[in-house]
Amino acid sequence: MKRVGIKDVAAAAGVSATTVSHILNAVEGKRINPDTRQLVLETAERLGYLPNNLARGLRLSRSYTVGFLSDEIATTPHAGLIIKGAQEAAAELGLLLLMLNTGNDRELEQKEIDLLLQHRVDGILYASMYHRTVEVPEQLRSVPTVLLDARSDDPAFPSVVPDEEQGGRTATRELLDHGHRRIGFVTNSDDIPATSGRLAGYRGALAEAGIGFDAALVSADLSDAQGGYRAARRLLGTAHRPTALFCFNDRMAMGAYRAAAELGLTVPGDLSVIGFDNQELISENLFPALSTVALPHYEMGARAIAQLQAVIDAPEPAGAPRSQETLHCPLVPRDSVAPPPRL
């Protein structure tokens, strides 16, 4: 099952391989007779010629391939959108994505990077499945690398992350805009950028609205539905309960729904709820559908590829500080936010 090569096209068109190559690659500064060009193009088309990327890459020292190295691809549905964004942006540039995941195994990671280097990838996307600070493996210094949904303390690596603080501000503002003044924050207790960023956004929005920060309105717990349930119960059990809850993520919001139901509070009539992450499986299937703030996963993937391309193109003075890009988290309004009940 032999594929047709450039020589076959050349022979069929009665010209040399050189000429075919010049024509197909539209090389600048080469004079080609329009008739010949036409003939060659038609012949290539007719024979179904597809350039052999291995040969091409060998000659050009360029594989038109990018490694996508992620810590844990399986656990979150977000992974899909990041990949999709990266893949589509890559395809636009004629690049293909080589997927690997390390499962947070440092040793395996080494081997996988070697594999990618063997395949002579043009660059590597080092992706995390949740926004965090990472320790970048040494080997990645020898190849263009961009951090995706992750950042490093080493400024030599460009990174693309969501703007957690703006997201927190957006969520809180959505509640403020509906007239809420007493807003609880159901947060989580991990020390990650999302936690501190969203809290900062929450405080910022309150300050803007001239509302003082009240630590009694913040309740932290595990970041799943159980945790959200407990934290919400604590906040809603108080005498002067909040009229709205900003939840750290949609899973915690799911728990908040249950807490509200148990207390006989309807959403959004008695209590408004807003989540974060826009996990559609949850936010769209809850009743009422959950208003939330989306993480720009698709855009992160796409922007990471753009950054990578920039590094590949730029003859980088190694170690020079690179762009740390922060992406906007948009509001996704649904049905869980309404004006506070009249007292």
Place this chain on the structure above:
Amino acid sequence: MKRVGIKDVAAAAGVSATTVSHILNAVEGKRINPDTRQLVLETAERLGYLPNNLARGLRLSRSYTVGFLSDEIATTPHAGLIIKGAQEAAAELGLLLLMLNTGNDRELEQKEIDLLLQHRVDGILYASMYHRTVEVPEQLRSVPTVLLDARSDDPAFPSVVPDEEQGGRTATRELLDHGHRRIGFVTNSDDIPATSGRLAGYRGALAEAGIGFDAALVSADLSDAQGGYRAARRLLGTAHRPTALFCFNDRMAMGAYRAAAELGLTVPGDLSVIGFDNQELISENLFPALSTVALPHYEMGARAIAQLQAVIDAPEPAGAPRSQETLHCPLVPRDSVAPPPRL
């Protein structure tokens, strides 16, 4: 930033490139002095030699690369596990996955297949994000291809799919085993293998238990939480209501929970519920946690790679019928199934 090649190793070790190649590839039937072997291995290690896969592939007509072509990677969290299964099994064989998704755009799909062929992939996994029958593009006949979570009417393509019928039987049996005799089936109304397969499994399990099929216990609707809610309401509103519900998927089960809550029925005290798909974001976060049946996504990915490898190895008589593999769907018991209430 030039990488070290086989010639560099040869020079450093004082032998020819031929010898280095023989040693590193452990070629059979070649006599090598153990001392030389040792020296070469050490030199390669010391210089950090990594073979250039492009050159290697060019020579061997083998890229050690597999295309993963999926219709829609983003919409479902299952995607991650399929990919992970495929990726890990591939890595085991020294293969890397080239990811592309078509978004169900036939024209784009053509281009992407061309791209994969340009990169001279050793084979292609043609994956669907839900079990269905597909029309395989013509171009895929020229390259080893395996259908993943999909099947074709053309028996030339091997495929790997979940055993929907066994899954339906397993779910129903779980309810029967807890003593339920009156079991409702909240199903969906699309004409896909999952619908008919799970229904067949439901009927099969009932028959085994000597219970007659009652069409009034089956209610179809959209396959999301809203649909599940409506279907469950219909079944639970009847005079002689079922004591347990088998739901087509976890999202519908989520709706069933709400229906139960509205009717004042507790799960699993008054009503047992079992789902399907094991969407952990839902099943683990519902209260009580949802018992369900898992789709073997990881295994499907892994088995598909195994099948692909078989096709690559086998000098296939083109068009010969290939294996259609069906994978077991395991029960995932949680807290939503209990014995029926005593009347």
Place this chain on the structure above:
DNA sequence: GGGTTCTGCCAAAACGATTTGGCACCTGCC
């Protein structure tokens, strides 16, 4: 000692593209 067999290694030809450096022919001009 001379032939034969082993041992251990190597030179050179692929693989399929791109790129460098021409070369042959034509045209126009004096």
Place this chain on the structure above:
DNA sequence: GGCAGGTGCCAAATCGTTTTGGCAGAACCC
């Protein structure tokens, strides 16, 4: 006619491997 310059094409080298078909020299045998 001779020369300069332009036009349109091509031969050969190259990228980094693998593989084929040896070839020297040592060891063995009689």
